[in-house]
Amino acid sequence: MSGTIGEIGEIGEIGGTGPAVPASGTAAEAGAPAAPALPKHLAALPEDLSELRLPTWYFGFESVFACAYDLIKAYPSAWPALVALAAVNIALSLTLMRRRLKLAKALWQGKRTRFLALGLLALRIGSHAALAAVGVAVDGTAAHLAFAVAMGAVTLGLLAFTQRTALRALDAERARAHTTAA
Structure with missing residues (x-):
């Protein structure tokens, strides 16, 4: 040759x-x-995928919403604050994070994220059912706050893990597309 x-x-x-x-x-x-062009969904992504990384505070918002049930049970007068947080979350998502919404949308379209969301719901219902089966109810402010903190922490960890996994998968898919195109 x-x-x-x-x-x-x-x-x-x-x-x-x-x-x-x-x-x-x-x-x-x-x-x-x-050489053949990258697939449309990969070509639209920036070269540095870390630009798409959702900030930790976004996951904090989502964690607050995951534990909203227990927060309202602990402090029934907290619902206006949760509504205000929801409005702030929407406003920030539509302004500051406009570019990153593609990743958030892709995350929610992924089977793994939907599985995690359903898993969190099952965890909440299952843990309440398991506690009720052994005769322990989540009553009182302290119990609901403890449950809220636990659900918030699990949600934050799973969302961060899902984002990291999704970005790695996109990077690997782009690398495969580059090698097949070359």
Whole structure:
């Protein structure tokens, strides 16, 4: 092999046969077809995927909403604060995090995230049912606050893990697409 693009194309690594061009020439100079473009969902992503990373405070908001039931049970007058937090969360999501909403949307469309959301719901219902089965009820301010903190911590950890996993998967998929395109 003399290192020409035409020969590489004849082998089928790039596809098609083009005129033989020395290895120092580019495919565009040789008139050879360009390498296949990345899939649409990968091409729209920034080069540095860490730009898409959702900030920790976003997960904090989501954790507060995950433990809202117990917070309202502990402090019934706290619902206006939760409504205000929901409004702030929506406003920040639509302004500061506009670019990052694609990742959040992709996370919610993923089977794993839906599985985690259903798992959190099952954890809440199951833990209350298990405690009721052994004769222990979650009553009182301290018990609801403890439950709220536990649910908030589990939610925060699972969301951070899901984001990290999703970004790694996107990075790996992009790397595979680059290697198959090259």
